[in-house]
Amino acid sequence: MNAVASNEFKILFTGPMGAGKTTAITAISDHEAVSTDVVNTDLAQCNKELTTAALDYGQIVLPDNSCVRLYGTPGQERFRFMWPILLNNAAGVIVLLNGEHPELLEHLEHYVDAFGAGKVPMVIGVGRLPAEDLGRLETLAMRLEERGIALPIFDADVRQQDDVLLLVDALLCQIEADDCRSMEA
Amino acid sequence: MENRTLAFIGLEADTTSACLSMLKIMNGRSSVEWMQAAPEEADVLMLANDDGNRQWQDGNKPCIVIYHNNESKPAAPYTLSHPFRVMQLISVLEDVSRTLTESSSTVDTKANTPAPQPASRAATATSGQTDFSESLYQAVTSQDKQALYQSESPQGTLYVSPSAGAYFIQEPLYNEVRHKTASLSALKPANETDLSAYIRRPIAELAWMTAQLASSLPSWLPKDGSFRLKRWPNVRSAKSDRAYLSMSALMTKQPCRREQLAAHAGCAQQQVDRFLSACAMSNLLVCEAGAAAPVTRTATPDEPRRRVSFIQGLRHRLGLSS
Numbered sequence: 232m233n234a235v236a237s238n239e240f241k242i243l244f245t246g247p248m249g250a251g252k253t254t255a256i257t258a259i260s261d262h263e264a265v266s267t268d269v270v271n272t273d274l275a276q277c278n279k280e281l282t283t284a285a286l287d288y289g290q291i292v293l294p295d296n297s298c299v300r301l302y303g304t305p306g307q308e309r310f311r312f313m314w315p316i317l318l319n320n321a322a323g324v325i326v327l328l329n330g331e332h333p334e335l336l337e338h339l340e341h342y343v344d345a346f347g348a349g350k351v352p353m354v355i356g357v358g359r360l361p362a363e364d365l366g367r368l369e370t371l372a373m374r375l376e377e378r379g380i381a382l383p384i385f386d387a388d389v390r391q392q393d394d395v396l397l398l399v400d401a402l403l404c405q406i407e408a409d410d411c412r413s414m415e416a
Numbered sequence: 417m418e419n420r421t422l423a424f425i426g427l428e429a430d431t432t433s434a435c436l437s438m439l440k441i442m443n444g445r446s447s448v449e450w451m452q453a454a455p456e457e458a459d460v461l462m463l464a465n466d467d468g469n470r471q472w473q474d475g476n477k478p479c480i481v482i483y484h485n486n487e488s489k490p491a492a493p494y495t496l497s498h499p500f501r502v503m504q505l506i507s508v509l510e511d512v513s514r515t516l517t518e519s520s521s522t523v524d525t526k527a528n529t530p531a532p533q534p535a536s537r538a539a540t541a542t543s544g545q546t547d548f549s550e551s552l553y554q555a556v557t558s559q560d561k562q563a564l565y566q567s568e569s570p571q572g573t574l575y576v577s578p579s580a581g582a583y584f585i586q587e588p589l590y591n592e593v594r595h596k597t598a599s600l601s602a603l604k605p606a607n608e609t610d611l612s613a614y615i616r617r618p619i620a621e622l623a624w625m626t627a628q629l630a631s632s633l634p635s636w637l638p639k640d641g642s643f644r645l646k647r648w649p650n651v652r653s654a655k656s657d658r659a660y661l662s663m664s665a666l667m668t669k670q671p672c673r674r675e676q677l678a679a680h681a682g683c684a685q686q687q688v689d690r691f692l693s694a695c696a697m698s699n700l701l702v703c704e705a706g707a708a709a710p711v712t713r714t715a716t717p718d719e720p721r722r723r724v725s726f727i728q729g730l731r732h733r734l735g736l737s738s
Contacts, residue, residue, distance in 0.1 A: 240726040259734060293729035322723070366618065368650060369581055376647045381668035383648040383661075400736050401661050403727050408665035410723060411680055 246327035248306035260289025356387030423458035623697030
């Protein structure tokens with residue numbers, strides 16, 4: 232896994248436009264996410280008025296005054312050059328996908344590959360799934376399994392704080408598991 | 417209606433009072449009526465997470481350990497994180513009650529007592545469930561996947577299609593299965609059937625509900641084996657719980673023995689066994705009999721220590737129970 236600088240704990244939120252990265256960060260950040268929203272000129276890609284053009288930023292101050300930093304990547308492909316910069320020293324990545332999108336499987340592989348292909352702790356949250364459509368999640372998990380990648384994939388409505396917390400908790404469990412691989416047999 | 421008694425030991429007055437209020441709410445809505453009793457006379461003990469109460473845990477009565485949500489989860493078979501809700505109390509009391517029924521059934525069988533068992537319906541369901549769980553495991557892991565299997569019950573027929581990852585059920589039987597009172601026969605191959613009147617549900621859900629009936633690791637899984645996961649289960653549909661997240665995270669990275677999982681997730685062995693059983697019946701589990709888990713250090717000692725501090729602090733800030 233990536234080395235984490237001793238004074239920094241960074242969680243990255245990524246995914247295509249409109250997947251809910253800004254909303255997810257705002258749901259758990261101490262303050263509303265600092266966003267660099269601009270008017271969306273790519274309505275074909277995603278039908279919303281504003282979109283993030285650089286990055287989102289949120290933070291959670293811990294009881295010992297250290298800080299967990301939450302970064303959201305811009306969703307547009309033309310800002311892809313920023314992804315490895317943001318990924319540097321990240322403790323883990325939360326990928327948010329739109330379950331209604333016809334290219335859901337392609338999006339999954341695209342973001343998993345771009346952010347470490349399973350080598351960095353990662354959780355996938357899929358929004359806008361039809362109720363009880365767990366078969367779609369199974370399909371995504373099996374696609375990764377075929378490539379030897381096992382990642383948690385949950386349905387997640389990022390407007391619900393509990394859903395975002397589940398994603399964060401699963402990510403923390405993965406980071407812990409990486410550290411505990413040295414435990415006594 | 418069955419009656420059981422519960423004693424409170426070392427709990428703060430407001431916790432005891434909240435529990436008694438919850439028991440009043442529960443009574444009449446559950447198959448078991450709970451009443452308060454002195455510790456010596458009670459069937460079940462509810463204890464504060466305190467070293468002074470260890471003597472009670474060493475006794476032969478089931479103990480529910482109450483721990484505060486900023487404490488580590490104690491390694492006890494039954495625990496509740498304070499503050500808790502009435503549904504959580506109901507869930508743990510149902511588990512305890514089932515264990516009491518099963519152990520009384522085992523003791524009576526060993527004593528060769530011919531008299532009918534109390535709560536014989538639950539006992540029958542548990543024994544039949546062993547056959548059903550094994551047959552479900554075989555159906556989902558078979559290379560030669562039969563298109564459709566069926567299981568009979570007095571409340572109706574349940575169909576399982578491993579290739580579709582689904583089972584098909586009607587409302588009355590579904591309610592029985594959900595309430596863990598269904599008595600299901602072992603699965604057997606079924607002819608093509610019109611399932612349009614049936615509800616389609618994911619097999620993982622059936623596996624999860626079936627696994628909750630087991631009191632230990634089923635005989636069709638090796639007790640001394642190592643287990644790993646092919647992919648993450650949909651833990652959310654199987655009642656989201658930190659222990660399941662922790663076990664899933666570890667088992668997708670390396671094979672683990674049962675004791676390692678219990679230690680890592682800080683949960684009771686029974687919870688581990690049920691989880692392994694559910695994963696096996698969902699065709700997610702790879703069993704490696706007798707294999708030892710590798711010991712691989714991936715980070716320098718200082719890195720994990722700092723990360724542990726961040727993780728604990730973050731969970732505390734976000735209100736995620738320890």
